[in-house]
Structure formats: C-alpha cells, structure tokens
Amino acid sequence: MLTASLNRQIGRLPPLGKFLDPFHGFWRNVELSDRVFDNQMRLHGLERPVSLSYDDRQVPHIFAEREHDLYFMQGFVTAKDRLWQMEFQTHAAAGRLAEILGPALLQYDRHQRRIGMTYAAEKTLRALQHDAEMVSVLQAYSDGVNEFISTLAPAEFPLEYKILDYAPEPWTPLKCVYLLKYMAWKLTGRSNDLRMTNVLSRFGPEIVRRLFPDTPVRTEPVIPPGTVWHFQPVTRQRPETAFEPAVARDLPKFQPHPGNGSNNWAVSGSRTASGYPLLANDPHLDLTLPSIWYEIQLAGPDVNVYGVSLPGAPSIIVGFNQKIGWGVTNSEADVLDWYQETFRDASRKEYWHDNQWKKTWRRVEKIRIRGAATVLDTVMYTHHGPIVLEEGEDAHDGRTPPGHAMRWLGHDPGNEVRTFYELNRAANYEEYVRALESYVCPAQNFVFASQDNDIALWHNGRFPARWREQGKFILDGSDPLTDWQGWIPHEQNPHVKNPKRGFVSSANQKPTDLKYPYYLGAHFAPYYRGARINEWLRTSDNLVPDDFRVIQLDTKNLHAESVLPALLKMLARPPLSEKQKDIFEVLRRWDFFNDAEKVAPTVFDKWWRILYHAIWDDEFGEPGLTLPGRARTVEMIVGDPDAGWFDDIHTGKVETLPELVRAAFDKACGELRSFLGDMGEAWQWGKYKATSIRHLARIPGLGIKGLITGGDLGIVNATGRHHGPSWRMVVSLGPEVEAWGIYPGGQSGNPGSRHYRDFVDDWLRGELAELLFMKTKDDDHGRILNNTGIDPK
Amino acid sequence: MILNVLIVIGLGAVAEWFLPWWSIVVVAFLVGAWRCDSFRDAGVVGFTGVSILWIAVASFIHFSSHGILTDGIARMFQMPAAWMVLLLTALLGGAVGSLASLTGFLFQQLRFDGNRD
Numbered sequence: 049m050l051t052a053s054l055n056r057q058i059g060r061l062p063p064l065g066k067f068l069d070p071f072h073g074f075w076r077n078v079e080l081s082d083r084v085f086d087n088q089m090r091l092h093g094l095e096r097p098v099s100l101s102y103d104d105r106q107v108p109h110i111f112a113e114r115e116h117d118l119y120f121m122q123g124f125v126t127a128k129d130r131l132w133q134m135e136f137q138t139h140a141a142a143g144r145l146a147e148i149l150g151p152a153l154l155q156y157d158r159h160q161r162r163i164g165m166t167y168a169a170e171k172t173l174r175a176l177q178h179d180a181e182m183v184s185v186l187q188a189y190s191d192g193v194n195e196f197i198s199t200l201a202p203a204e205f206p207l208e209y210k211i212l213d214y215a216p217e218p219w220t221p222l223k224c225v226y227l228l229k230y231m232a233w234k235l236t237g238r239s240n241d242l243r244m245t246n247v248l249s250r251f252g253p254e255i256v257r258r259l260f261p262d263t264p265v266r267t268e269p270v271i272p273p274g275t276v277w278h279f280q281p282v283t284r285q286r287p288e289t290a291f292e293p294a295v296a297r298d299l300p301k302f303q304p305h306p307g308n309g310s311n312n313w314a315v316s317g318s319r320t321a322s323g324y325p326l327l328a329n330d331p332h333l334d335l336t337l338p339s340i341w342y343e344i345q346l347a348g349p350d351v352n353v354y355g356v357s358l359p360g361a362p363s364i365i366v367g368f369n370q371k372i373g374w375g376v377t378n379s380e381a382d383v384l385d386w387y388q389e390t391f392r393d394a395s396r397k398e399y400w401h402d403n404q405w406k407k408t409w410r411r412v413e414k415i416r417i418r419g420a421a422t423v424l425d426t427v428m429y430t431h432h433g434p435i436v437l438e439e440g441e442d443a444h445d446g447r448t449p450p451g452h453a454m455r456w457l458g459h460d461p462g463n464e465v466r467t468f469y470e471l472n473r474a475a476n477y478e479e480y481v482r483a484l485e486s487y488v489c490p491a492q493n494f495v496f497a498s499q500d501n502d503i504a505l506w507h508n509g510r511f512p513a514r515w516r517e518q519g520k521f522i523l524d525g526s527d528p529l530t531d532w533q534g535w536i537p538h539e540q541n542p543h544v545k546n547p548k549r550g551f552v553s554s555a556n557q558k559p560t561d562l563k564y565p566y567y568l569g570a571h572f573a574p575y576y577r578g579a580r581i582n583e584w585l586r587t588s589d590n591l592v593p594d595d596f597r598v599i600q601l602d603t604k605n606l607h608a609e610s611v612l613p614a615l616l617k618m619l620a621r622p623p624l625s626e627k628q629k630d631i632f633e634v635l636r637r638w639d640f641f642n643d644a645e646k647v648a649p650t651v652f653d654k655w656w657r658i659l660y661h662a663i664w665d666d667e668f669g670e671p672g673l674t675l676p677g678r679a680r681t682v683e684m685i686v687g688d689p690d691a692g693w694f695d696d697i698h699t700g701k702v703e704t705l706p707e708l709v710r711a712a713f714d715k716a717c718g719e720l721r722s723f724l725g726d727m728g729e730a731w732q733w734g735k736y737k738a739t740s741i742r743h744l745a746r747i748p749g750l751g752i753k754g755l756i757t758g759g760d761l762g763i764v765n766a767t768g769r770h771h772g773p774s775w776r777m778v779v780s781l782g783p784e785v786e787a788w789g790i791y792p793g794g795q796s797g798n799p800g801s802r803h804y805r806d807f808v809d810d811w812l813r814g815e816l817a818e819l820l821f822m823k824t825k826d827d828d829h830g831r832i833l834n835n836t837g838i839d840p841k
Numbered sequence: 842m843i844l845n846v847l848i849v850i851g852l853g854a855v856a857e858w859f860l861p862w863w864s865i866v867v868v869a870f871l872v873g874a875w876r877c878d879s880f881r882d883a884g885v886v887g888f889t890g891v892s893i894l895w896i897a898v899a900s901f902i903h904f905s906s907h908g909i910l911t912d913g914i915a916r917m918f919q920m921p922a923a924w925m926v927l928l929l930t931a932l933l934g935g936a937v938g939s940l941a942s943l944t945g946f947l948f949q950q951l952r953f954d955g956n957r958d
Contacts, residue, residue: 064933065862065863065933065937066862068895068934069857069862069865069895069934070895070898070899070902070930071857071858071862071898072857072861073905074861074900075898075910075930077904077910078903078906078909078910079906080902080906080945124935202861211917311892450940461889523905607922640850680895693850740852747917748916748919749912749913749914749916749917749918750913750917762890799909799910799913800906800910801909802909
C-alpha cells in the first residue's frame with residue numbers, strides 16, 4: 049500500500065518514493081559531467097554518417113551529407129536538451145494540459161479547443177501534404193525526436209516528467225504544426241474589438257476618433273515616411289450602413305500587458321566601418337526557463353546556417369549564413385475579427401448570411417482530464433470560424449464576446465516551415481523575398497542584410513485587404529461585405545530595400561505612413577522604441593558591431609522625456625514637504641535613462657501609473673471598456689491641459705490637471721515609502737522592477753527571481769518584470785560572416801545541468817557571446833569540446 | 842545485524858541499478874523475511890540499510906554537483922535549505938525500507954505459524 053502510494057502523484061506533490069530515490073528520481077537528473085555523447089554512436093534511421101560537435105557554449109553543430117539526416121539530427125539533439133519543453137508547449141497549444149495537470153486546467157484546454165487550435169493544426173497539416181519536400185523535413189525531424197525518446201529509460205526522463213509524473217509520447221509532424229500555431233496565437237491572438245465596440249456605444253464615434261486614433265499622435269513608421277507605392281491596390285467594398293452590434297455589455301477582467309515587442313535593424317555598408325552591412329535583432333517575449341530559443345548550427349548538402357530555433361520545429365528561425373542575415377519583429381497587424389451571427393432558432397443549426405440561411409457545423413472536442421472523467425465539448429463553426437464563448441459562459445480572457453464567431457488568420461493554412469527552410473538557404477535579396485511568399489501567420493517584420501550589400505525589410509505575412517476600420521469593432525456576420533474580401537497581394541506588402549537613409553528598422557510600430565493604401569489595423573506599438581533606434585542610426589557613421597550591442601542596451605525612456613517636464617512644472621507650485629522636495633530634485637535631475645541604479649525611474653513609473661488611472665478610470669475604467677493610449681494621454685497633458693477629461697466625474701467639484709498631478713505624486717511617494725521605506729537603495733529601478741525568468745510551467749524553485757537590470761517595456765532595452773529581449777543577435781556580413789548573440793537561459797532544459805541558465809549572467813551584464821560558425825566539420829577554432837561521429841545502425 | 846544492513850545496501854544497490862525503484866522494497870522485504878530474528882531487528886535493518894544507501898548516493902550527487910539541483914528542489918518543496926532534501930531522502934528511504942523489512946518479517950512469522958498448525 050505504502051509503495052503504491054509513494055508511486056503515485058498525490059495532489060500537487062510528485063510521487064515521493066520514485067521522486068526521491070537517488071537511482072531513479074530527481075537526483076538522477078543531475079549532470080555530473082559535460083560530456084554529451086560518446087565519440088562514436090549509432091542511431092536507427094540515419095542514411096549516412098553524421099558529425100555532431102558541441103562547442104564551449106554547448107551549442108550543437110550538425111554536419112550531414114543528406115538533408116534527411118540533417119533534420120533527423122536536429123530533432124534528436126533538440127529533444128536531448130528540450131524534450132519536456134517541446135512536448136509541454138504543444139500540449140498547451142492543443143488544449144491538452146488537463147491530461148497532465150488535472151481538472152484545474154480544463155478551462156484553459158477548453159479555450160484552446162474553442163479558438164480552433166485543433167481545427168487549425170489539422171487543416172494546416174493537411175494542406176502541407178501538397179509540399180512533399182516539407183513533409184519529409186517534418187517527418188525526418190519527428191523521427192529524430194522519436195529516436196531520442198526510444199533511448200530513454202524512465203529514470204532518464206527529463207525532470208518535469210518526474211515532478212508531474214507522466215511520460216513522453218511519440219512526436220509527430222502534427223506537433224511541429226501545433227508549435228507554430230502556439231507561436232501564431234501568442235503573437236496575434238488578441239483583439240480589442242469588444243472593448244472598442246463598448247467604448248463606441250458608450251461614447252460615440254467622435255470621442256473614439258479623438259481618443260483612440262488609428263494613426264498615432266506621433267509616428268515613426270517602419271517603412272520610411274514618404275515612400276511612394278507604385279501599384280494598384282485590390283478593391284474592397286464597404287457596407288453602406290453602419291452596424292450597431294448587440295453586445296456592449298460588461299465582461300472583461302484583466303488586460304494583458306502589451307509586452308510582446310521586438311527590435312530589429314540593418315545598416316548598409318555605406319554607414320559601417322567594414323563597408324559591409326550590419327544587422328541586429330532582439331525579439332521580446334515572455335522570459336522563461338527553459339528558454340523559448342535553442343541555438344544550433346545546421347550544415348547539409350545545400351545549406352550551412354546558424355541561429356536560434358524553436359524547440360519543436362525544424363530549421364533556424366532567426367540567424368545567418370555565409371551570405372545573408374535575417375531577424376524578425378512581430379507585426380501587430382489585425383488578423384482577428386469578431387462576427388455577430390444571426391441564428392435561425394435556438395438550435396443554431398442555421399445562420400443568416402448573404403440573404404440566405406446557411407448551415408453551421410460542429411466539431412466535438414474530447415478533453416481528457418487526469419483523475420477525472422473525459423469531457424466532451426462541442427464547438428460550433430460558421431464560415432467565419434468558431435463560436436469561442438457560449439452565452440452565459442465566463443470569459444477566459446475578457447476579450448471574447450459570447451455567442452460570436454471568430455475569424456482568425458491562424459486557421460488558414462500557411463507554409464511557414466517552407467519560409468524558414470528557404471531563408472536558411474537564401475543567398476541574396478531575391479531568394480529572401482521568394483522565401484517570404486509562403487509565409488502566412490504570425491506576420492513579422494523580416495529584416496535582411498546580405499554580403500552583396502543589400503539591406504531590406506518586409507512587413508510580411510498574409511493580410512486581409514480591409515476597408516478602413518474593418519474589424520476595429522464587432523462586425524455584422526450576416527453581411528458578406530464584412531467578410532475578408534481578399535488578400536493584399538504579396539508584392540504589395542509594405543517593404544523597403546536599400547533606402548536612401550542607409551538603414552532599415554522595426555520595433556512593432558505602425559508599418560507605414562498614410563500613403564500606403566491599405567488599412568492594416570488600429571493597434572500598433574507606440575513610436576518610442578522605433579524613434580530611439582532611428583535616432584541612433586541616423587546620427588551614427590562608421591558603425592561597428594559593438595555599437596549595435598550598445599543600442600540594444602539603450603535605456604532612454606522617451607515616454608518620460610515627453611511628459612515629465614510638464615508634470616514637474618505643475619508640481620512646482622503648491623509647497624512640498626522636505627522629503628518630497630528630495631524626491632522632486634531626483635526627478636528634476638534625471639536624464640531619462642532607466643538605468644538599474646537610478647531612483648528616478650521608480651518614482652516616475654509609480655507616479656505615472658497612478659496619474660494615468662486617475663485621469664481615465666472615472667470614464668473608461670469600468671469592466672468592458674478600454675483606456676486611451678499612453679501617447680494620446682501625454683499629448684493631452686502637454687497640449688490640452690484644460691481638457692474636460694481631467695475632471696473626476698464621480699465628485700461634485702471640478703478637478704484640474706495640476707490637482708490630479710499633485711494628488712498622484714503624494715500617493716506615489718506615500719506608497720513607495722510604505723513599501724520600501726525612505727528613499728534609498730531599495731528605490732533603485734533595478735531592485736524595484738526585479739526581473740524574473742519563470743519556469744515554463746511555473747514550477748517553483750526552477751526559475752530565477754530578483755534579477756537587477758535596467759530598461760523597461762517601451763524602451764529599446766525592453767526588459768520588464770517577466771518580458772524582455774529573448775535573444776540578442778548582431779551579425780556582421782562580409783567576406784567572412786561574424787556574429788554575436790545571447791539569450792537569458794542556457795542550452796539545456798535540464799535544471800540539473802550546468803547549462804540550464806549559464807547564459808543569464810552575461811545576458812544581464814549586456815554581453816554578447818561570439819558565435820562559432822563552422823565552415824566544415826573540422827573548422828573548430830579550438831572551441832569544440834565534444835565531437836561524436838554518428839553512423840546509421 | 843551489521844551484516845544484514847550491508848546486504849540491504851549491497852543487494853539494494855545492484856537491484857536499483859538494473860530494476861525500477863520499488864526493487865529496493867523487494868530487497869528489504871526479503872532480508873526482513875529470511876535473515877531477521879526479531880521485529881525490532883527487521884525494522885532497524887530495513888531503515889538503516891535503505892537510508893544509508895540513499896543518503897550515500899544522494900550526497901555523492903549533491904556534493905559533486907555543488908547542489909546544482911538540490912537548491913531548486915528544496916524551494917519546490919518550500920524547504921529553507923538544501924540539506925533538508927538530503928534528510929528527507931534518507932528518512933523516506935528509511936521508512937520505505939523499514940516498512941518493507943517489517944512486512945517481510947511478519948510474513949515469515951505468519952508462514953512459520955501457519956506451518957505449525
């Protein structure tokens with residue numbers, strides 16, 4: 049009985065007997081040596097011998113004679129270091145976490161099924177069958193993962209399997225697709241349609257236009273302003289009558305942090321010391337352990353490429369080869385809309401569209417739950433997409449209108465696998481553009497630089513050709529003119545090649561100025577990061593790679609610079625207490641850099657948050673609404689300080705902006721003092737912000753807390769509390785390509801390995817590691833610690 | 842008794858090397874059944890044997906890895922220090938061992954009584 053109970057997971061504890069046994073339990077996951085594999089090894093499924101070398105940063109370099117063997121080995125080595133993560137992420141995408149974690153995850157799983165993840169992944173995999181080459185790449189990768197799994201005894205399972213007490217299952221190409229859908233949802237699965245609809249019905253179109261402008265107050269578009277577009281846009285027809293959605297009801301609970309941003313840029317040889325282009329990229333994502341990225345070099349018959357991959361998908365996602373370098377930032381164009389459907393009756397078997405009744409269809413989702421009976425959930429679809437939330441159900445994310453159908457680009461099959469496969473092999477601008485054609489979702493700003501001295505940036509993906517503001521609010525599902533009527537042709541996507549200014553850059557901001565004929569969406573990142581990067585690049589010449597590292601670490605807070613002087617002026621009038629005077633002085637002397645050791649960023653951050661909510665919460669703070677943006681608020685503070693919005697409508701008297709500013713300052717000082725004591729070291733920005741890198745499944749003890757760094761969201765060095773630069777890379781093109789990079793984690797996904805988090809300290813200090821790009825399998829520069837010759841078995 | 846403890850450690854190490862974790866239960870059970878003369882003897886032999894085996898291997902791993910994983914596991918269990926994980930390993934191993942060897946001893950007594958009737 050005791051043995052049996054120590055063999056089983058009890059509540060949230062791992063099965064203790066199995067887990068603590070030093071021969072089989074967690075102790076077994078401690079890696080006492082750096083040795084990865086023996087010098088010789090045989091594997092089932094290889095066609096020809098392969099050379100596998102691990103360098104001094106534990107990065108694998110694979111040299112294969114056959115393409116099949118290259119992706120087989122990528123699957124094998126990635127699984128060796130990241131098996132649990134690969135499987136967990138695909139389980140998360142597929143809505144299968146309750147199988148591992150029990151009934152608490154049912155709601156999460158149901159949401160994943162309702163947004164059509166299973167539908168999207170299966171549809172995409174079916175479409176991929178037409179591309180035999182990619183099918184064999186995915187199959188080879190999967191076979192490699194499975195070959196690794198087959199070598200594992202339960203005692204050798206990755207740690208998390210032991211903690212959560214389950215076993216890995218076979219890998220399939222479908223799981224690779226799930227991983228890409230997981231990324232697609234992470235990067236495009238948000239919408240403000242419901243909230244904007246509520247704001248519209250409460251305040252009317254005039255206020256929406258003034259407070260929620262489609263074109264931000266200040267812009268710094270990705271594509272240089274003034275660019276002329278020499279093409280005839282496809283036609284879009286707009287409904288003649290405005291639609292008034294029926295929702296406008298109270299729902300939402302929380303607002304996700306707008307933290308998924310990124311920077312990338314490339315500078316042409318005319319502005320660099322070497323005369324060849326330089327390229328930089330740092331995608332900002334959730335900071336987790338194991339890290340989202342895995343570094344690897346892949347060399348095969350027609351390819352030799354280095355960079356970071358996503359564990360679970362073949363090829364390199366961000367990287368370089370001998371001829372080109374490329375990187376990505378998220379597009380933030382709107383590719384998710386909500387449709388109000390008109391059903392014929394309560395059975396909802398038919399809905400009204402284009403003046404006729406059309407049939408809905410249903411998909412039954414089987415959600416298995418650990419320790420409980422399987423739940424069947426029926427998801428209903430119209431031609432728009434799934435009904436994500438049924439009437440009366442609680443919103444999972446607070447942005448989902450009940451009873452509405454969701455149109456999401458992620459449901460459309462794309463061939464992103466091919467895009468990266470071809471980018472890995474591209475040698476020039478034409479091949480880079482061709483690679484981008486098969487890419488659908490999640491749209492990215494693909495920055496590019498080549499040995500031929502070309503630089504370019506494509507805002508790339510598939511975009512619905514919308515009429516203006518289509519999808520900003522909830523749409524009338526019965527009117528065919530609200531459907532996505534077509535696509536922006538690929539060659540008409542915003543792009544720029546070798547601009548006169550000698551550089552290209554992107555930071556998730558609005559892609560173009562108003563000359564671009566298509567409407568892409570209303571919610572892009574504000575100008576701050578883009579403007580700061582462009583300021584650097586405009587004013588620098590003779591750039592060397594280390595300059596790019598310095599720019600990536602830049603902590604200038606343009607938001608503070610734009611508003612703090614005005615706030616301080618308003619604060620100066622009524623008398624301040626002695627302690628407040630000290631705080632005031634610190635702010636007055638601040639140079640607007642959010643450096644870790646400075647106190648001013650902490651005070652400003654607290655003060656701004658309180659003030660922002662004091663201004664807007666009385667009108668827009670109700671659940672279901674959304675607040676005007678930061679930049680729009682600053683514009684009003686600076687340019688229209690007498691605006692009626694500053695009055696608190698809940699009080700009898702009329703408040704003025706200086707009164708709000710003063711009250712917010714008092715409150716900020718008071719709160720900081722009560723949490724941190726009198727102004728001192730504890731107030732320093734790095735300590736106050738305290739970045740953490742959490743374990744992917746939030747298992748306590750396996751993450752890192754309290755990291756002290758500068759920067760913040762909206763700053764080039766976008767390191768927030770849980771978000772930040774997930775991979776910093778600088779590539780120097782030329783006769784010999786050179787590159788540097790780092791990510792906040794380590795190559796191994798095993799917390800018992802020295803390489804679980806060994807990059808973190810350098811990342812924190814803002815250092816980049818020199819990446820070892822091997823031209824041949826013997827080109828080791830003295831940095832290869834472990835070489836294995838692998839033969840087919 | 843010391844010999845019996847050594848047998849648990851030796852046989853246990855071999856069994857655990859090749860077999861699943863519960864093989865240690867079988868070893869302690871067998872030693873309790875065939876080699877122990879008293880209830881107390883069986884309990885002490887099972888407890889000491891398995892806890893020494895487990896703490897020895899765990900300590901080797903802990904110290905040669907500078908506690909790379911033990912700290913995290915301690916935090917996961919909400920324990921303030923890594924050595925408590927070592928102690929927990931020893932105590933749990935001891936508990937498993939003594940219960941197994943006691944069961945073995947009682948089983949043997951039962952059979953012996955049964956034979957007499």
